[in-house]
Amino acid sequence: MFQAIKTPNHPFLFVFFCFLSLSLFAAEPGTRTKECSLLEPGVPAEYFLSRALREQVDGFQASQRRKPEDSKLSFERSVSFLDSYHLCLKEVGKDPSALSSETQSLNYLELGSLEKAWEWSESAIGKSPEVSKDLVLLQTRIRIRQGELAKASDVLESSLHKFPNDPDFLYLLGNINFERKLWNQSILYYTALSFVIERRDNHSKYKFLTAKALGELNYKLDYPKISIKRYNEYTTAYKNDMEVLFRLAQIYFVLGDFKHCRQYLEQIREKNPRDLDASHMLAEIYFMDARDLAPTYFATLKKEKKIPKEGIVFLLDKLVSGSKTGLEAKLRTYIQENPGRLSPRVALLELAEKEKLPDYEILSADTAQYAYEYRQYLTAEKILRRGLSQITAKENAFEEKSLYYEKISSCQEMLGLWNHSILSTREALRLTKETEKSLRLRFRLAYLYLQGNLKKESLSVSVLSETIKENPNPTHYYLRGLAYFQLSKYKESVSDFSEAIKLDPKNFNYYFYRATAFDKLKQFSDTESDLKTTISLNPNASNAMNYLGYLYAEKDMNPEEANKLLNQAVSLEPDNPAFQDSLGWVLYRKKDFNRALLHLNFAASLALERGFEDPVIYEHLGDVYLAKKDPVNALQFFKLSESKLKLESNKDLVAKIKKVQKEISE
Structure with a gap:
């Protein structure tokens, strides 16, 4: 893990120390003054720095040759030379340099002295006019080695706006947050990395690792179709990854697509005939979805000696082969011990129908309910229709x-x-x-x-x-309020939401949706009041935080409060493209253009990952590039925004495009 973090450029250090070594003794002949009490007259303090760099290079080379003892000795000698160099600097009233501090930090990291490594990295940052990528990655490595993954993430995030499209930063952030089980945060960075790879570096070393990670994350966050797409990208290069093939089978099973589920399980059996999990899962799929083919498949399993002496596959084989003796009791026992399995319930229901068991109707309803809960909607519907006919x-x-x-x-x-x-x-x-x-x-x-x-x-x-005439329930008013809103009848919508609030004044959803209707009526104070009430009733109402923060930004009001609200919304839902867009827009209004671009690119990549493109996000990107005096990129995003508009033309956007085209032509 964390393979993106690289050590400093060793060839560069080697060349540097060679030139430095030559220059140390190139002084004019004559009287040589003593520059450091630890050195002979005429030898500059940089001699120690040169030796330290040479030892560090030797340490890394020994490590690559798998000679840990030699490597350790070289790093220890490098530390000693740097200590001497720093004493020489102290004698003339100077502090350690950025280079020597970073080099010492790296030495202590390799030696496992992590507190000292961190102290020296902080010294390097204090001496650096501009923090380099290597220094940020060095601090990240230290935090990871300390087991401080949250702090490692903070190190990277604090500098991300300076390196917004850097694959190493994005991969590490995705990886670290995955390790922390922060799935929404992880998918944000992996999606941004995918966005960068597709547009800038299609041959990136991270391409397929990112596709696999996005497959897993979208599966965890319940975006199964996107998960399939990402896993398929990964399997174009890694066709024999059995774990991923099995995961694809599981996803299709969850979607109720047994046909594709069978295909992947059969692939696994073909590539790895010894895989019992795939063989047994396939047996359950054949039983539930391809009953006419099930006998042939179970016969194949018998020839392969893959029918166990107990368990669900054993019981299904009994039913398929027509052996019903004692089967009802065994199936009921199995269901009791394994309540989460669907296939034994389907088997018991089939047996109940054939044997005309008295609790058939109960079993039918229960089995359909379990199928529904496990998202097997087609299976559930089939069971329900069969039960209906009975x-x-x-x-x-x-x-x-x-x-x-x-x-x-x-x-x-x-x-x-x-x-x-x-x-x-x-x-x-x-x-x-x-x-x-x-x-x-x-x-x-x-x-x-x-x-x-x-x-x-x-x-x-x-x-x-x-319905309301018979039963003036708050949910009935609420739903009619939504219907009126969709009909653009905003006054009627407000009236219904107000009625719902009278009947249930603690329901924060009613205030939020009334706020959206007030906003359409251009009643800002009412909108603001309802959004604040929503947040007071539900401190995790990220949609209300985003809405209010964006309104403040649009009206150039309460910039600090807008920033606070939107950061709260993003922290609650980091993978929400609308929230990232709003935060980017606030940062644009504050003229923090680099951070604005970072969040707007997050918004664009997340929207694409979810299967849509938002013209507003593209227009905002164009606005930021225009403010950065980059008319070429501004025009690109303005045109992209225009191409994604579904309704009438945006006059302001058309005017921007003409203005930028004129600027470029001049």
């Missing part, structure tokens, strides 16, 4: 069917099948006679009308208006 014409059958349609609707919603979900909800609503269930289903129907790009906000308002 409901006989008995008392309360309509209510049971209504409940099944409601659950089917939830599965369709999670699959993004909005119209199907609406139809299922309508059917559930048609079948029920229960007042509470009817209200719940109407609320759900109104909610579904607002999803996707259905453009059915008016239908949502109509359903909610009828």
Whole structure:
């Protein structure tokens, strides 16, 4: 880990000390004065520095040759020569130089004297007119060796605005925060690094390491489709990484895409026939998703002697082969001992249907619920429809069917099948006679009308208006307020959010969304008040912090408060592109252009990682480059912003483009 941190440039040090050594004795003949009590007359103090540098180079070379004792002796001699050099400087009233301090720090780091290494690195920084990349990386190495990963991250972050596109810095920050399990922070830096690699250094040594890290991070942060994309980038170079192939199979399993899951598991079996995990997981997939092919696959496992004498694969093999004796009891016991497994529940449900077990309906509902919770929405829907077909014409059958349609609707919603979900909800609503269930289903129907790009906000308002007459619940007013907002009826939206607040004055969401409606009505004081109330009710309301901070920046108000709010929002959600954009904009307003560029580039890279490009971010980047008197880059981002606009043209942006084009042509 942390392989990005490099030692100083040894060839440079070698050449430097050679030239220095030659110059030490090139004095004019004649009387030689004594410059240091530790040296002969005429020998300058730099002699000790030269010897120290030579010993340090020898120390690194011995380390590379795997001669630790020789290496240690060389570093110790280098320390001794530098001590002598510093005594010579002290005799003439001088302090250690930046070079000698950094060299001594590096010696102590290699010797494991970490406190001394840090002290000398601080001395080097104090003597340096401008802190170099090597010195920052040296301090980072010291903190890592001390086990102080948070402090190591702070060292890098404090200088990142000076090296915003440096791959070593970004890789290290991604790596350190990954080790700290700060996934959102880690994905920020790895995404920025990927952005740099794609645009500046497509052959970077970090390219595939970054793709793998982003695959894992997006998986952890529940962006499975982005995770697949990143892992696939990695496997173009590392086709035999079994761990990644298995992770891809797991992701597809979570997505309910058993076809692709099977493909990756079969790849693993082909590349590594001894892999039992892949073989057994594939058995469960065949059982749940390809029942007609399952017997052939289980027969293959038998030939390969991969059917264990107990466990889930053993039980599934029994069911597939038609051996049902004692199977029900064994499956129930297995489920009790392993409640998180889906395949034994599916197996027991199949057995219950074939054997006409009395608790079939209960098992059907429970299995569908588990499938839903494990995001196997297609599997859950199949189980629910099978259960629906088994409901006989008995008392309360309509209510049971209504409940099944409601659950089917939830599965369709999670699959993004909005119209199907609406139809299922309508059917559930048609079948029920229960007042509470009817209200719940109407609320759900109104909610579904607002999803996707259905453009059915008016239908949502109509359903909610009828519901509110019967039950003026705060959530009903809240949802209708959102519907009115989407219809650009901001006064009505404010009115509904206000009604919701009267009924539930402690709900911070109501204040936040009323603030957004007030903002559309250009009522700044009301907007500000509601956003402050949101934050007071919920100290972690990052969306309100971002909104208020950005408004202050736009209006050139309360710059310090704006900066504080946006830094709080970013600390809570570092991988939120909107928050990074807002912070960059505030820094631009403060004329801190380098830091502004850093955060705006974070925003642009994060937006791309999430699959969209925001014209506002690109326009802001153009504004910063223009302020830095870089019209070429400014024009590039202004045009990029214009190309991403989906609605009507931005007149201000068009004027900027014309102005910059004229400036460049002149």
